[in-house]
Amino acid sequence: MLCTLARARKWDLVESLWTEMNAKGVAPVNSTYGTLIDAYSKRGIKEEALAWLQTMQSQGIEPDEVTIGIVVLLYKRAGEFQKAQEFFRRWIRGAPFRLGVDDKLVSHTNVCLSSHTYATLIDTYGKGGQFRIACETFTRIIRQGRSLNTVTLNTMIHLYGNCGRLRQACLLFQKMGEFRCVPDTWTYNILISLNIKNNKVKLAAKYFARMKEAFIKADVGSYQTLLYAYSTRKMVREAEELIQEMGKRDLEINEFTQSALTRMYVESGMLEQSSLWFKRFHLAGNINSDCYSANIDAYGERGYTLAAEKVFICCKEKKKLTVLEFNVTIKAYGIGKCYDKACQLFDSMKKFGVVADKCSYSSLIHILASADKPHIAKSYLKKMQEAGLVSDCVPYCVVISSFTKLGQFEMAEELYKEMLRYAVQPDVIIYGVFINAFADAGSVKEAINYVNEIRKAGLPGNPTIQVDSIIR
Structure with a gap:
């Protein structure tokens, strides 16, 4: 009954039933506490779960293996791997659980735990960075002659792979038959993912094919992982074959993989396919803001400015515009040398209720400065400063460099002084811009002044600064 009420999240009724139990003299046992701890833990109510554990300990009830596994899992879910390990070791040592009482220790060091508990422990040790202890625990299972299950082996395969031991992971997979364990979908998904992580896409594809040969049904995760790998590596033929398979099984492609597929077509020069692919998901309303960007x-x-602009318009139609879409479109205009459009788009952000961030300003300033338009860049730098988004001298350096490149030293120095008035500290790069610019113009005195500024500031030298040639 407690379990049923907890699953329904009827916490008041859970506590009411607990009170009724106490009133009627029904003593809780291990499984009672285990049920309560597990129920609260699974629903993310960690503090309440730990409160039930404390109540159990205060009653002097020694947890059995099932309850131990539940508590270890509780700590694991909360990311408190060290506490999980300490709790388990305390139980193994036979340390008393009744608070404030020095009971005789009852050691559990020779206890044979269930495969489920071992799998939980191995996973906990692995996620807690205790790879050696996880391996020792696995060895203990084998030494004790315990029957292994697929869950435990999957956990170890995953652990080996994540620790850079892909060969051992594959060997353990091959030995599953010796342990009388049958690989499941999760086994193959782990191997597919690990091989892709190690850039062994062909081997990942072989495991995928092997899974189908073994009549183990690949799930959407199996397909998504492999499809994303094909997309990011521009393996068009393989990706399209997989898409057809997914279509036959009515498996949905998630929006992140969709974005990767669009990029694959774009980078492969297949613009028509990329457009059709994007429209398919856009019209279905299956694209979020991140994926539009x-x-x-x-x-x-890739310089396809018009196509980028069309996607931005599609996003606007769906009313999903955020600062991300503005930033990447401004960047696209910069690459396409559409400087006026970049400025117009930036200026329109307020109209859509979007506030420009540091990236918005930095990107536009860099675009304009690189296009030899420092005067326009300077106006946006001023707005950036007024918005309180200037945290270092980098945006100033970009504009100053553009002024010096055009030989407009007076404007460059004026901006430098403005930067100092705002208490933005110069770095060796900005000094280098002035030194090299004045040196190239033959203005040795001015160049030396900035060399002295570097020394006064105690900044390290920069190999790109023409100090030696100036002094000579």
Whole structure:
């Protein structure tokens, strides 16, 4: 009954039933506390779960293996791996659980735990960075002659792979038959993911094929992982074959993989396919803000400014515009040398209720400065300063460098002085810009002044600064 009420999240009724138990003299046992701890833990109510554990300990009830596993899992879910390990070791040592009482220790060092408990422990040790202890625990299972199950082996395969021991992970997979364990979908998904992580896509594909040969049904995760790998590596034929399979099984492609596929087509020069692919998901309403920005960026980085602009308009139609879409579209305009459009888009952000961030300003300033438009860049730098988004001298350096490149030293120095008035500290790079610019112009006195400024500031030298040539 407690379990049923907890699953329904009827916490008041849980406590009411607990009170009724006490009133009627029904003593709770291990499984009672285990049920309560597990129920609260699974629903993310960690403090309440730990309160039930404390109540159990205060009653002097020694947890059995099942309850131990539940508590270890509780700590693991909360990311408190050290506490999970300490709790388990305390039980193994036979340390008393009744608070304030020095009972005789009852050691559990020779106890044979269940496969489920071992799997929980191995996973806890692994996630807690205790790889050696996890391996020792696994060895103990084998030494005790305990029957292994697929869950435990999956955990070890995953652990080996994440610790850079892919060969051992694959060997353990091959030995599953010796342990009388049958690989499941999760086994193959782990191996597919690990091989892709190690850039062994062909081997990952072989495990995928092997899974189907063994009549083990690949789930959407199996397909998504492999499809994303194909997309990011521009393996068009393989990706399209997988898409067809997914279509036959009515498996959905998530929006992140969709963005990767659009980028694959763009980078492969298949613009028509990329457009059709994007429209399919856009019209279905299956794209979020992050993925719109990823699609814009895919086109923008390759110089397909008009296509990037169309995706931005699609996002606007769906009313999903955020600062991300503005930033990547401004970047796309910069790459496409559409400087006026970049400024117009930036200026329109307020109209859409979007506030420009540091990236918005930095990107536009860099675009304009690189295009030899420091006067326009300077106006946006001033707005950035007024918005309180200037945290270092980098944006100033970009504009100053643009002024010096055009030989407008007076404007560059004026901006430098403005920077100092705002208490923004110069670095060796900004000094280097002045020194090299004045040196190239033959203005030795001015260049030396900035060399002296570097020394006064106690900044380290920069190999790109022409100090030696100036002194000679």
